[in-house]
Amino acid sequence: MGFIGTAYGRVLLAALLLLATASVWAHAPGLSSLDVLVNPDRLDVKVTFALQDIEAFSPMDSDLDAEVTDGEREAAKPxxxxxxxGQLRISLDGADIAPAGPGLVEFDGQNNARAEFHYPVAAKQQLSVxxxxxxxxxxxxxxxxTVRDASGKALAxxxxxxxxxxxxxxxxxPASGEARASASALFNTFSDFFKLGIEHIVTGYDHLLFLLALLVVTHSFWPAVKIITFFTLAHSLTLALAGLNLVELPSSxxxxFIAATIxxxxxxxxxxxxHxxxxxWLTFGFGLIHGFGFAGVLKEMDISSGDTGILLPLLSFNLGIESGQIAVASLVLPLIWWLNNNVRIADRFLRGCSIAVSLMGCYWLVERTVF
Structure with missing residues (x-):
């Protein structure tokens, strides 16, 4: 039993080390959206990307001083x-079409770039994007x-x-207009955002580290369940409020603040x-802020259209987050409880863990405010 316990302890400490040395922004950046509106005489296309994805191909820092000014951003729009x-291919009835103008680019407060294009159309039977x-x-x-008709109804x-x-x-x-209402289309949307929620929590090292810091003081099942429940209620509330555009806080x-909670x-x-x-209650209060962090993913993708609007993506995304959170907790909690109930190492484990968590939080705080 001593050998097994020691092995489990090493596994947990290795996991903590990986978290503490993860030099990432703590959110997977690879998310964007593409919205196509089919009007009688034109196609309106809106593309939304995170600025950090665009800058890799269209640098904005023209004077190379490591700081992008408002003027440099404006100059980078064309x-x-x-x-x-150039990277967007729109075809109607097998023929590629070009936008009527150069396109309009705007930046928002969530570090996103949005570009709008208008494509003149005539006959339109088969659309390819x-x-x-x-x-x-x-x-x-x-x-x-998302492809919608002129009334805003989602076609696909x-x-x-x-x-x-x-x-x-x-x-x-005619049946294509009802595609979104079909059970298979609903399931596909639910599945896409459910998986996205799981991916986000599993790669959201700051959220995981915060949850770990909360749970590392627990010794048994019910105290851990109480913490996880309050965290879930809090971040679900602000995720919904932010996703529905009822409350908005800037990512800056x-x-x-998420780093500060850690x-x-x-x-x-x-x-x-x-003890x-x-x-x-601390978990609930800080969990409200983490919910706004989760909502940033849907904000990046500009999810606000379709018959179900934000509701279905919001629900399935949140369920994915909860499922991933429960899966991670179920893996680490038995190890935490074993270490906490081992009198010889419990105090060292708690102190070592808490120091590592605080240092990682300091790293993220500096990264997100200074750099």
Missing amino acids: AIARLLA QSGLLMQLPEGHQQYL EKMLTRQDDRLGLSLGD FVEP IYVGIENLIRGE PKGRH
Whole structure:
């Protein structure tokens, strides 16, 4: 039993080390959206990308001083429009069509670039949309494509990837307008965002580290369940409010604050020890901020269209987050409990863990405020 326990302890400590040395922004950046509106005389196309994805192909820092000014951003708009238009292939009835103008590019408060293009059309039976830029973006980048008619009714929705970057749709088929209402289309949308939620929590190292810092003081099942439940309620609430555009906080505030919550919990573990009072209320309060962090993913993708609007993606994305969170907790909690109930190493484990968590939180805080 001693050998097994020692092996488990090493596994957990190795996992903590990986988290503590992960030099990432703590969110997978590979998300974007593509919205096509089919009007009687034109196609309106809107493309939304995170600025960090665009800058790799269309640099904005023209004077190379490591700082992008408002003037440099403004000057970069025509190049961004040409880049996106060149990588977007729109075909009608087998013939490629070009946009009527250079395209309009705008930036928002969520560090996104949005480009709008207008394509004049005549006969339109078969529509094909291909996002060629996915081949140049990092592996794993996903782009949510929505095709709607002039009334806003969704004709088709699909999550594009590097391996599958094209959607074909028959506009002349009356049944195509009902495609989104079919059970299979609903399931595909639910499945896409459910998987996206799982991926986000599994690669969201800051959220995982925060949850670990909260759970590292637990010794048994029910205290851990209480913490996880309060965290779930809190971030689900603000995820819904932000996703429905009822409450909005800028990412420049949310991301550093998330890092600060990690630092605080780590320090509290060091000061108050194994049984800090009111941990569930602390979890709820800080969980509200983490919910805005989760909502940033849907904001990046500009998900706001379709018959179900934001509701189905929001629900399935949140369920994916909860499923991933429960899966991670079920793996690490038995190891945490074994270490905490081992009198010889419990104190060293808690202190070592809390110091590592606080240091990682400090790293993210500096990265998100200074750099």
